[in-house]
Amino acid sequence: MRDIYMTIGDVSKIYGISKQTILYYEKLGLFPPAKIEDNGYRYYTLEECYRLEIILTLKKLNLSLKDIQDYVEHRGPQMLKTLLEDARYGFDRDINDLYTNKMHLERTLFNLERYLKIPQNRLFFGMKEESFYVLTPYDAKEKGKKKLFTLIQHQAQLLHEVPxxxxxxxxxxxxEAYEKGDITNYSHYCxxxxxxxxxxxxxxxRPRGMYLELFYTGLYEEQASWIYEKVSSYLSYEGLQIAGSVYIEPVRNYWTETDRSSYLSKITIPVEE
Structure with missing residues (x-):
C-alpha cells in the first residue's frame, strides 16, 4: 500500500479539502508530495496521508501552521506533550475571554433594559459603589483636528484593551468648579x-459614597443650566456640598440613536454634609 500513488484530486476528495489548500501547504513546506512529474502532476502515498492527518488534526487546536510544521518535521512524544500543553493554555485563555465577553454582554443587556425604563429629569440620591475610570486631560484651547485626535485616541486605545x-x-x-457655576469647564474625558x-x-x-444622579435627554450644553439649578437647589435644601469630580456620561448614544438630540445621558455628583 505504501507504493500506491494518489493524485492531488484523490487527496482533495478523500479529505474534503481544496486543491488550493493542498498546494498552499506544499508551498509552505508543510505537505510536500511524494513526487512531482515533469508535467507538474503531483502524487502522494500513504506516508503523505499520515502527515496530512496530523496537520488537519492539529489545526483543530488553533495551532499556527509554523508550529504544526515544526512538529511534523521533528515529531516525538515529548514534543507532542509540549504542543498539546500549549494548546490547552490557549483554550483556557479563550474560555476566559469568552466568559469575560459574556459577562460584559449580560451587563450591557441589563443596563440597556434598565435605562429604557429609567425616569428622566428627576434627581436620585443614594449610595453608589466605587467605579473605575480612565481619564484623558481636556484642554479647552485645543481646536479642530487636534481636539478630535485627543477624543478619538482616548476611545481607540480602550477599544483594543477592553473585552x-x-x-x-x-x-x-x-x-469645586461645578459648585461655583463653571458647569461646562471640563477637566477630563472619562x-x-x-x-x-x-x-x-x-x-x-470614584469612591463608594453618596451621590446625586439625574438622567436627561439631549446634549449636555443645552441642558446644563437647568440641571445646575436643580442640583444647587437640592444641595442647599439638604445642607450638602459637592465632594469630588462631577461626571457627565452617555447612557444611550450613537450605539442606539441616530440623532444626538435623542441621546440619554446622566450626571453623577458625589456629595457630603
Missing part, C-alpha cells in the same frame, strides 16, 4: 472601564 463593551466617552468637571480593566492606562477610582 466586548460599549466604550462610552463622558466628561468630568472639577467639583470612561468607566469597570473593575476588571487590565490595560496600560492609569485607573482613577
Amino acid at each position: 466586548f463593551k460599549e466604550v462610552k466617552i463622558g466628561m468630568a468637571i472639577d467639583g 470612561t468607566d472601564v469597570g473593575f476588571d480593566y487590565e490595560g496600560e492606562r492609569e485607573i482613577i477610582t
